Amino acid sequence: MTGQTDRKWRTATGADLKRMCPQQRARHLAYAEPSKEAKGWMAASKQRVRARLAQERTASEKNPQHGLDSKLHQDVLVGQLKADEARNRIRRMRLQYQNCTERCAPRTATVGTGEEDEQYRQPGPATEAEGGGDSGG
Template identity: 55%
Template sequence: MDSDRHKNKTPSDLKKMCPQQRARCQAYMEPTKEAQNSVALAKQRVSAAITKDKNLSVGNKTTADEKMRQDSLIGQLKAAEARNRTRQMRLHYHNYRAQEINLMISNQATAQRALRVELLLPASESKTRTDDSLSKLQRRRVEEILDDERGLTLNRT
C-alpha cells in the first residue's frame, strides 16, 4: 500500500520534494528503461569477465605452480650465494688479521717482546670447546680432587 502511494508521483511532484523524500519515493519506483538496459549490460560484462577469469585460471594454474617453484629455487640460490659471500669475507678477514699479527710479531726488537705479542694477540683463534661435558656433581668432584693438597681424597687406606 505504501509503495502504491509512491508510484503515483509525477515528475513535478518529485521536484517539489526535499532530496530525502525524493530518494524515498524513487526507491519504490520502477527504474527507467535506460537504467534497466544499463544494469543488464553491466551484469553481462560481469558474467563475461567471471567466465574469462575461470578459463584463464585453469590454464594458468600449472604455470603459477611452476613460477612459485622457480621463485623458491631462486630464493634458495640467492641465500646460498649470500652465505658463501659471508664465509669468504670472514676467511679473508681472518687471513688478513693473521698476516698483520705475524708481521707485528716479526718486527719486535727482542724475542721476549715477540713472545709477549704472540701470547697477547694469537694469530689464529683457537677453537676450544666452551661447553662443559661434566655434570655438576662430576665438576664438584674434580674440583675437590684438585683442591686436595695432602691427597686425602684419593689415598684412602
C-alpha cells in the first residue's frame, strides 16, 4: 500500500512527462513547483505591480482632485451604459410591436382568379337567388 501512495505523489521526471498525454501532463504541471526562470518572471512582475501601485498612491496624495476625476469618468460611463440599455429596450419593444401587428393584422385578399379570394371572404346574409332565403311558403 505504501508503495502506491509514494508512487502516486512522487515528482515526475522528464521522461515520465514525455510519456504522459497532454491533459495529464498539464494537470501534473499545474501543481508542480515552477522553474527558477518562471519564479524570476513572477517576482519581477510583482515588483512592477507594487511600484505602479506606489506611484499611483503618491500621485493621488499629491492630487486629491484625481480621485474625483475618476469618479466623474465612471459616472459618465455608467450614464452611457444606462442610455444604451434604454435604447435597446425601446428598440426591442418597437420590434415586438411590429411583429405583433404583422402577425395579428387581418389578411387582405390576393388579386387573382378569384379562387384564392374565396378563403378570405366573410359569409354574408344569404339572398333568395342563392336559395338561402325564406320563401315564406
